[in-house]
Amino acid sequence: MDRITKALQAASTLLWLTMLSGAEPSLAQTGPDAATKQAARTLASSICSRCHGVDGRSTDPTVPNIAGQQQSYTEVQLRAFRAQDRRDPEAHDYMWGISSAWLLNDQILTAIASYYASQPPAPGIRGDPAVVAMGKELYDKGSPDRGIPACAGCHGANAEGLSVFPRLAGQHAQYLTRQMQMLRVRLRDSPVMHGIARDLNDNEIAAVAAYLQSK
Numbered sequence: 698m699d700r701i702t703k704a705l706q707a708a709s710t711l712l713w714l715t716m717l718s719g720a721e722p723s724l725a726q727t728g729p730d731a732a733t734k735q736a737a738r739t740l741a742s743s744i745c746s747r748c749h750g751v752d753g754r755s756t757d758p759t760v761p762n763i764a765g766q767q768q769s770y771t772e773v774q775l776r777a778f779r780a781q782d783r784r785d786p787e788a789h790d791y792m793w794g795i796s797s798a799w800l801l802n803d804q805i806l807t808a809i810a811s812y813y814a815s816q817p818p819a820p821g822i823r824g825d826p827a828v829v830a831m832g833k834e835l836y837d838k839g840s841p842d843r844g845i846p847a848c849a850g851c852h853g854a855n856a857e858g859l860s861v862f863p864r865l866a867g868q869h870a871q872y873l874t875r876q877m878q879m880l881r882v883r884l885r886d887s888p889v890m891h892g893i894a895r896d897l898n899d900n901e902i903a904a905v906a907a908y909l910q911s912k
Contacts, residue, residue, distance in 0.1 A: 728804075728807070729804045729805070729807055729808035729811070730804075733802075733804045733805060733808050734808045734811075734812070736805060736808070737805055737808030737809045737811075737812050738808075738812055740805070740809060741753075741809055741812050741813065744795075745763075745809070748760050748791070749761070749762070749763050750762075752764050752813075752816045752817075753765075753766070753813045753816050754816075754818075754819040755819075755869065757869075758869040758870070758871035758872060759869070759871055759872055759875070760869075760872065761868060761869065761872050762818070762819040762867060762868055762869065763813045764813060764816035764817060764818050764819055765813075765814065765816055765817060765818030765819075765864055765867075766810075766813055766814060766858070766863060766864050767814065767858040767859065767860060767861070767862070767863055767864055768807075768810045768811050768813075768814035769810075769860045769861045770858060770860070770861050770862065770863040770864075771809075771810035771813060771814065772806060772807060772810040773861055775796060775800055775806050775809070775810065776806065778792040778793060778795075778796035778800070779796040779797055779800045779801075779806075781793050781797075782886075783885070783886070784884075784885075784886065785879050785884050785885035785886075786879075786884065787875075788885075818864065818866065818867050819867040819868075820867060821866065821867050821910060821911045821912045822867075822870075822910050822911060823911055824870070824907040824908075824910060824911050825907065828903065828904050828907045828908075829904070829907050829908045829911050830908075831900075831901075831904040831908075832903075832904035832905040832906070832907050832908025832909070833908045835848070835897075835901055835904060835905050835908075836848040836849060836856070836905055836908055836909070837849055837854075840896075843896055844896070845893055845896055845897070846893065848865075848905065851889070852864075852865050855912065856909055856912050865909045865912075866909060866912035867909075867910065867912055868906075868909055868910060869910060870903070870906040870907050870909070870910040871906075873905070873906035873909055873910070874902055874903055874906045877890075877894050877897065877902045877905070877906070878894075878899075878902065880893075880894040881894040881895050881897065881902075
């Protein structure tokens with residue numbers, strides 16, 4: 698049985714847990730209470746972990762690590778999945794149905810994002826030194842002659858992310874490569890990234906991904 702089937706089969710359990718938290722499925726006016734936080738932790742450990750691993754550290758290189766991810770970024774993505782505004786293939790295949798089933802409650806959504814933001818990030822994985830060095834150069838300095846800005850300007854000097862700009866340090870190179878390729882051909886929407894990814898060739902994308910995975 699594949700990941701999406703297992704996750705969707707668990708939707709009824711998730712809805713029950715949401716009700717158990719005592720929170721109404723409406724727009725959150727205050728921060729999540731203790732019961733909602735506990736419900737979010739239960740959802741994370743019983744459902745999210747099926748794909749994203751224990752505490753958000755994925756063992757599947759095609760599935761992103763979300764441990765230590767910026768809370769604001771995770772919230773934005775979860776809302777986009779729920780509204781079906783993220784239309785890339787993986788969003789459609791894995792997250793649309795799951796999000797619409799159990800993220801109707803904004804407090805649960807916020808509590809899950811907060812939970813993963815508080816988890817220790819996945820450690821970096823070393824790669825080919827020459828490839829990593831090429832990726833670091835592009836990440837730190839960009840390519841001024843082609844009008845490509847430094848990635849560090851938005852994602853931080855150490856790729857730790859900032860608010861809605863995601864943490865990239867320690868992320869799977871295979872996942873990052875896939876995302877940048879989708880951004881390049883606009884299969885994934887991101888006005889900021891479209892103009893950058895379109896000018897990166899496959900070798901440059903692979904190098905940046907290898908560098909970030911090594912962080």
